[in-house]
Amino acid sequence: MDEKTLRIGQLAGLAGVSQDTLRFYEKHGLLNPQLRSEAGYRLYSPADAQRVSFILSAKRVGFTLNEIHDLLALEVTRDEKSCEDVKRFVDEKLITVNQRIQEMQRMKNSLQTLSNACCGGDEPATHCTILEVLSAHGDAELNLQGAV
């Protein structure tokens, strides 16, 4: 009842991950709750909870744990790094995110086109293929040369 701290099971429940996952993140330096109960139980502060939330969010948008580690490290190392470094790093990530958004948008369009074209009835779906849609209005997906 110290403060508004959470034990591992509570935070895991709220965040929708396992306790093991939280310990795993800690072991890999993404998380580092400062408090322990007398019995040695981890006690997570609201800031810790926010951190978890950020990790999961970043993961869902496609960052690896290593990248997330670097993003979070801005907090810890910020007086060892210059603003120049920070800005360069963040702007790099921004480019990545923008590219992913564009690709997602294309995928969305393809799926939407397929969905629209499909009558949704219960006859055999002889006319329904993702690849057919892609080749029909086939932009973006054929540019093999565009690959990195």
Added chain:
Amino acid sequence: MDEKTLRIGQLAGLAGVSQDTLRFYEKHGLLNPQLRSEAGYRLYSPADAQRVSFILSAKRVGFTLNEIHDLLALEVTRDEKSCEDVKRFVDEKLITVNQRIQEMQRMKNSLQTLSNACCGGDEPATHCTILEVLSAHGDAELNLQGAV
């Protein structure tokens, strides 16, 4: 010189993946080039190439190989499946993609805010933290209850 077929190294080069990766996809049913040269070399048709392109695109937007397999399977099984099935499946994926786009958009905003706030100079970056930004205009990232 049959047609415009590609050997594995050529397709791998164009697609920006390894030959092993193409064979791996084949082994796992995502790809299945019909032709072989007399010597037993795989010969990929333009349709195969398109398929590869789709796989990579789908992967980049966050689908697993299993999910991609299912998307591609629409082609193969389409006269065993009803339009109803296809539409349900695709609409499900659409929801996923839309959610990811939204989350990416939020991440983009956070990074953009951080980038804007950062002067980019070479003094210590004491004021530059992703978590600070998130807590400052902190929507979306605190809703632990919103987790699945």
Added chain:
DNA sequence: GTTGACTCTAGACCTTACTCTAAGGTTTAT
């Protein structure tokens, strides 16, 4: 005062998606 829910550590194990190795056959160029 013990049952049941919760937590701890250390370490083995798992899945996904490749990546590499070994041992060999093919094609092209000189």
Added chain:
DNA sequence: ATAAACCTTAGAGTAAGGTCTAGAGTCAAC
């Protein structure tokens, strides 16, 4: 006709991100 570059298979190895197990302490409640 032989090297260099390409392809084949089967199977082992790797990295990321967990997940599970064992063995033990803790805490609330009946």
